[in-house]
Amino acid sequence: MSASAAEIDHPSPQGPYSTTLRAGGFLFLAGQGALDPATGLPDTSSLDAEVRLTLGNIERLLHSEGYTLDHLVQVVCYLTNLEDWARMNEIYADVLGPRIRPTRTAIGVSSLPFGLSVEMTCIAYREDAALTGSGASA
Amino acid sequence: MSASAAEIDHPSPQGPYSTTLRAGGFLFLAGQGALDPATGLPDTSSLDAEVRLTLGNIERLLHSEGYTLDHLVQVVCYLTNLEDWARMNEIYADVLGPRIRPTRTAIGVSSLPFGLSVEMTCIAYREDAALTGSGASA
Amino acid sequence: MSASAAEIDHPSPQGPYSTTLRAGGFLFLAGQGALDPATGLPDTSSLDAEVRLTLGNIERLLHSEGYTLDHLVQVVCYLTNLEDWARMNEIYADVLGPRIRPTRTAIGVSSLPFGLSVEMTCIAYREDAALTGSGASA
Numbered sequence: 075m076s077a078s079a080a081e082i083d084h085p086s087p088q089g090p091y092s093t094t095l096r097a098g099g100f101l102f103l104a105g106q107g108a109l110d111p112a113t114g115l116p117d118t119s120s121l122d123a124e125v126r127l128t129l130g131n132i133e134r135l136l137h138s139e140g141y142t143l144d145h146l147v148q149v150v151c152y153l154t155n156l157e158d159w160a161r162m163n164e165i166y167a168d169v170l171g172p173r174i175r176p177t178r179t180a181i182g183v184s185s186l187p188f189g190l191s192v193e194m195t196c197i198a199y200r201e202d203a204a205l206t207g208s209g210a211s212a
Numbered sequence: 213m214s215a216s217a218a219e220i221d222h223p224s225p226q227g228p229y230s231t232t233l234r235a236g237g238f239l240f241l242a243g244q245g246a247l248d249p250a251t252g253l254p255d256t257s258s259l260d261a262e263v264r265l266t267l268g269n270i271e272r273l274l275h276s277e278g279y280t281l282d283h284l285v286q287v288v289c290y291l292t293n294l295e296d297w298a299r300m301n302e303i304y305a306d307v308l309g310p311r312i313r314p315t316r317t318a319i320g321v322s323s324l325p326f327g328l329s330v331e332m333t334c335i336a337y338r339e340d341a342a343l344t345g346s347g348a349s350a
Numbered sequence: 351m352s353a354s355a356a357e358i359d360h361p362s363p364q365g366p367y368s369t370t371l372r373a374g375g376f377l378f379l380a381g382q383g384a385l386d387p388a389t390g391l392p393d394t395s396s397l398d399a400e401v402r403l404t405l406g407n408i409e410r411l412l413h414s415e416g417y418t419l420d421h422l423v424q425v426v427c428y429l430t431n432l433e434d435w436a437r438m439n440e441i442y443a444d445v446l447g448p449r450i451r452p453t454r455t456a457i458g459v460s461s462l463p464f465g466l467s468v469e470m471t472c473i474a475y476r477e478d479a480a481l482t483g484s485g486a487s488a
Contacts, residue, residue: 102424183457
């Protein structure tokens with residue numbers, strides 16, 4: 075892909091993995107955190123910023139494959155400080171809005187790549203995508 | 213939903229998420245722990261009680277969507293004390309009985325919401341549910 | 351199953367779970383680590399050995415169900431020392447080679463069964479397996 079950094083509007087892989095993969099109507103996303111989608115650099119300046127950027131990256135990846143936040147079915151949230159749970163919930167609910175929300179698991183972990191405080195792993199599903207088969211993002 | 217607490221026989225969400233979501237025959241469950249399904253209060257009096265109540269809540273959620281323990285395909289167990297692993301296995305095997313058991317992963321984590329020692333995230337599958345499309349629990 | 355240890359070429363369950371389960375074209379794998387597939391004993395002599403044996407076990411389980419590394423869609427890597435992340439990526443990329451790689455999440459956890467440093471939970475998908483229904487490994 076020859077796009078410059080300024081043209082990239084969704085996160086790139088930061089290791090040997092695909093950021094998205096489709097399989098039977100499902101879309102699997104690599105774990106997402108508060109990395110600037112253009113530069114790949116982490117922004118851990120505040121929990122609020124982290125949660126919003128993480129969910130923004132998830133939304134950008136969903137859109138890149140024709141999905142939206144409405145299609146999320148499973149989110150696993152990893153937090154390095156579980157006391158961030160209540161505040162994360164507030165921002166998370168604000169970003170997701172009144173739609174039917176995905177199932178979720180939240181756990182406290184020892185550490186996350188790039189010094190992140192939050193990482194989220196997501197699975198989405200579109201019934202009408204089930205006929206399109208599997209594929210990988212660029 | 214206007215049911216009183218006494219009428220509720222399966223766990224309610226404790227944050228901004230759905231407790232169950234169906235997608236293409238699969239049923240995704242929010243992470244479950246030893247919270248009383250009627251009151252939402254944690255019961256962490258003993259590991260045995262925690263594991264039994266957690267699996268009871270999982271079964272209640274499965275039943276609320278027309279699934280059973282037979283349909284579980286993936287369970288991820290988060291334990292704050294990994295030395296609980298052997299005892300958890302005993303109770304887990306006792307509750308599940310002789311059926312074909314789901315795949316499982318067990319890991320030791322730093323902390324869990326509500327002071328829980330155990331949390332489990334589950335995916336179930338019914339082949340005959342694959343035609344019914346996706347949906348959300350109340 | 352009456353096979354002797356020497357005849358077993360893929361990992362056995364180390365607890366009350368199935369090592370693989372098929373569901374709607376998907377194959378769910380139990381969490382895998384560096385356990386010798388014949389003896390079940392852990393080999394934690396080096397990170398390199400652990401990652402290679404873990405991925406070897408994953409490949410053996412995939413093959414036992416008619417899948418390959420090409421069919422992986424989601425990998426969650428649990429590491430007890432997140433500083434192993436960069437080296438794990440090197441070995442992981444070497445083993446997977448130039449194929450389209452699965453999505454991935456890596457997190458640092460407190461502890462893993464059997465004193466492992468690495469554990470991986472995988473989901474695979476074969477479009478042409480979607481018609482074969484669900485089933486369990488021996």
